[in-house]
Amino acid sequence: MEDVSIYNSNGKRNGRTLDHLRHVESMATMPSGAGKIPRLNAVILEMYRRSIEDPAGFWSDIASEFYWKQKWGQEVYSENTDVRNGTISIEFKGGITNICCNCLDRNLESGISDKFALYWEGNEPGVDGSLTYRQLLERVCQLANYMKDIAVRKGDAVVIYLPMLMELPIAMLACARIGAVHSVVFAGFSAESLAQRIVDCKPKVVLTCNAVMRGSKIIYLRDIVDKALTESTGNGISIDTCLVFENQLAMKREATKWHEGRDVWWQDVVPKYPTTCSVEWVDAEDPLFLLYTSGSTGKPKGVLHTTGGYMIWTATTFKYAFDYKPSDIYWCTADCGWITGHSYVSYGPLLNGATVVVFEGAPNYPDSGRCWDIVDKYNVTIFYTAPTLYVTRYSRKSLRVLGSVGEPINPSAWRWYYNVVGDSRCPISDTWWQTETGGFMITPLPGAWPQKPGSATFPFFGVQPVIVDEKGTEIEGQCSGYLCVKGSWPGAFRTLYGDHERYETTYFKPFPGYYFTGDGCSRDKDGYHWLTGRVDDVINVSGHRIGTAEVESALVSHPQCAEAAVVGVEHEIKGQGIYAFVTLVEGVPYSEELRKSLVNAVRNQIGAFAAPDTIHWAPALPKTRSGKIMRRILRKIASRQLDELGDTSTLAEPAVVDQLIALGNSKI
Numbered sequence: 001m002e003d004v005s006i007y008n009s010n011g012k013r014n015g016r017t018l019d020h021l022r023h024v025e026s027m028a029t030m031p032s033g034a035g036k037i038p039r040l041n042a043v044i045l046e047m048y049r050r051s052i053e054d055p056a057g058f059w060s061d062i063a064s065e066f067y068w069k070q071k072w073g074q075e076v077y078s079e080n081t082d083v084r085n086g087t088i089s090i091e092f093k094g095g096i097t098n099i100c101c102n103c104l105d106r107n108l109e110s111g112i113s114d115k116f117a118l119y120w121e122g123n124e125p126g127v128d129g130s131l132t133y134r135q136l137l138e139r140v141c142q143l144a145n146y147m148k149d150i151a152v153r154k155g156d157a158v159v160i161y162l163p164m165l166m167e168l169p170i171a172m173l174a175c176a177r178i179g180a181v182h183s184v185v186f187a188g189f190s191a192e193s194l195a196q197r198i199v200d201c202k203p204k205v206v207l208t209c210n211a212v213m214r215g216s217k218i219i220y221l222r223d224i225v226d227k228a229l230t231e232s233t234g235n236g237i238s239i240d241t242c243l244v245f246e247n248q249l250a251m252k253r254e255a256t257k258w259h260e261g262r263d264v265w266w267q268d269v270v271p272k273y274p275t276t277c278s279v280e281w282v283d284a285e286d287p288l289f290l291l292y293t294s295g296s297t298g299k300p301k302g303v304l305h306t307t308g309g310y311m312i313w314t315a316t317t318f319k320y321a322f323d324y325k326p327s328d329i330y331w332c333t334a335d336c337g338w339i340t341g342h343s344y345v346s347y348g349p350l351l352n353g354a355t356v357v358v359f360e361g362a363p364n365y366p367d368s369g370r371c372w373d374i375v376d377k378y379n380v381t382i383f384y385t386a387p388t389l390y391v392t393r394y395s396r397k398s399l400r401v402l403g404s405v406g407e408p409i410n411p412s413a414w415r416w417y418y419n420v421v422g423d424s425r426c427p428i429s430d431t432w433w434q435t436e437t438g439g440f441m442i443t444p445l446p447g448a449w450p451q452k453p454g455s456a457t458f459p460f461f462g463v464q465p466v467i468v469d470e471k472g473t474e475i476e477g478q479c480s481g482y483l484c485v486k487g488s489w490p491g492a493f494r495t496l497y498g499d500h501e502r503y504e505t506t507y508f509k510p511f512p513g514y515y516f517t518g519d520g521c522s523r524d525k526d527g528y529h530w531l532t533g534r535v536d537d538v539i540n541v542s543g544h545r546i547g548t549a550e551v552e553s554a555l556v557s558h559p560q561c562a563e564a565a566v567v568g569v570e571h572e573i574k575g576q577g578i579y580a581f582v583t584l585v586e587g588v589p590y591s592e593e594l595r596k597s598l599v600n601a602v603r604n605q606i607g608a609f610a611a612p613d614t615i616h617w618a619p620a621l622p623k624t625r626s627g628k629i630m631r632r633i634l635r636k637i638a639s640r641q642l643d644e645l646g647d648t649s650t651l652a653e654p655a656v657v658d659q660l661i662a663l664g665n666s667k668i
């Protein structure tokens with residue numbers, strides 16, 4: 001496909017301001033019912049139109065730039081009637097490929113073998129490393145060969161529980177190379193959460209490291225895995241091999257606890273294997289990875305992505321939303337334990353042959369200037385983050401595109417990001433998407449249209465967002481309602497692992513004919529999209545998605561907790577904070593100690609990142625006469641919007657509300 005340079009019309013790479021867009025005067029209508037949009041870039045608009053009117057041609061052209069052992073059939077579509085109520089899912093049916101080959105071998109062949117693929121920045125300033133594309137391929141092949149040798153086969157699951165060492169993307173790519181299905185578990189999850197995921201996907205092997213420093217704290221990852229594996233064995237899952245990377249910066253091997261016969265030192269075995277490894281060719285629809293994410297109810301969902309569509313989607317969204325150029329140095333601060341790290345640390349950038357900064361540490365260690373120190377050190381040109389960081393004394397002159405993700409960015413934060421971080425010269429891509437969507441769905445394309453602070457703007461190629469009302473009827477023009485997607489796109493997840501019924505019920509039943517995102521959204525008179533947050537019981541804490549039900553069940557597992565209700569509240573730094581109403585078992589007195597032990601129950605069962613910010617003692621919870629907890633009221637109490645409680649007359653015991661408010665005003 002023709003490489004359309006989005007915004008080189010003025011011939012300048014830097015120093016662009018919003019004003020330079022003003023020359024694009026074409027008035028046009030987006031075919032999404034969005035209405036008239038001023039000053040859309042005509043080339044981009046034409047591409048968008050084609051992506052909707054001729055998706056087969058559009059995606060075929062893009063996919064042809066990748067390596068396929070065997071091309072897909074005539075049609076890139078397949079009817080997927082049982083799932084999508086007749087809408088289509090974009091699949092490269094019949095295509096045979098491999099995403100690792102496309103990230104590495106294909107790029108090496110194009111002549112970039114000595115280009116840096118990864119710059120690694122450790123937790124401690126001054127500790128760093130790097131790998132060229134050739135070196136990365138060699139490391140990937142060694143690990144792939146080792147895994148083949150211990151009988152990991154195509155289709156087998158591999159659990160990866162690693163911090164942001166280079167070994168994490170290496171491990172993902174090695175799995176992809178041999179057709180194994182990786183399931184990365186964020187290394188902040190507790191042993192119990194890890195065990196739950198291991199029991200669900202039954203991996204052949206677990207890859208981890210002995211320990212990691214996070215800021216000034218040490219975390220013993222191998223011991224957490226050990227505990228998880230003991231628990232998994234109790235559930236009938238036995239794992240023969242746990243491959244442990246010796247992370248010498250955190251802990252020497254002599255100090256590491258060991259399970260003889262099961263635990264194997266990575267450095268003792270992997271480097272002995274050949275640095276070349278043949279590629280396992282897989283079907284475009286073969287699974288690439290599972291990633292567990294929280295829903296509004298029940299246990300975490302294993303979101304399953306397949307190979308072909310995900311590959312095309314992450315590569316294309318990365319290229320256009322960040323206006324990627326081969327000379328860029330790209331840094332995404334996300335951890336590979338989340339979808340952002342899958343799509344925009346590993347696959348998307350590497351498919352484009354980009355140089356990626358991988359950062360092990362915390363953004364505020366040793367101080368709050370760390371991020372900008374890293375930007376200056378590597379001359380980062382594209383910076384992608386959840387916008388909750390602070391800027392101090394650094395120059396940041398290398399930056400040219402900024403990305404934002406994970407939560408609605410409010411207009412004042414947007415202005416800060418634009419004016420302070422980007423010195424009023426870098427476009428901001430506020431990318432709206434989800435674990436399920438594989439990649440960006442609604443996002444500005446730098447220079448394609450004027451930005452509005454706080455709006456994710458318009459859909460990416462091939463995406464047809466619609467806003468529906470309670471009844472599921474599409475609303476046109478200026479409106480607000482539930483955000484759904486009509487039709488499909490290549491990066492869409494294909495199922496929830498082992499629970500296809502839940503996939504249909506959660507995403508396709510609420511509004512028949514559409515994919516339901518779980519988000520609220522409004523559209524303004526110019527057709528811009530404004531995300532307004534989750535409309536279900538999911539909380540977004542610093543870009544980490546947490547189900548209220550999970551936190552509640554962790555709290556209730558505490559012997560002194562009778563009942564719990566968790567809601568999200570606005571949080572200055574984290575976007576949303578976790579606010580828990582707790583009813584104790586009768587006769588148990590409130591105490592500071594008990595408050596801590598409740599918080600610890602959540603840390604142990606889910607992970608520290610899910611720990612409630614507030615425990616609000618509740619003699620009882622407000623419920624309807626049928627026993628349903630009125631979360632709407634709890635949200636108002638939590639955010640102290642006491643004059644907006646609304647109608648409380650349907651409560652079984654309206655007095656409960658006054659009790660709660662009174663307790664909220666006093667300490668314990």
Ligand code: WT7
Pocket residue numbers: 293339340404405406407408409430431432433434435436456517518519531533534540543544545
């Ligand atoms: C939820 C998905 C996708 C990567 C990070 C989180 C919220 C995501 C934005 C944005 C407003 C956003 C939504 C979405 N979200 N990006 N740019 N503006 N809200 O992935 O854990 O799957 O969470 O994050 O509520 O549904 P995730």
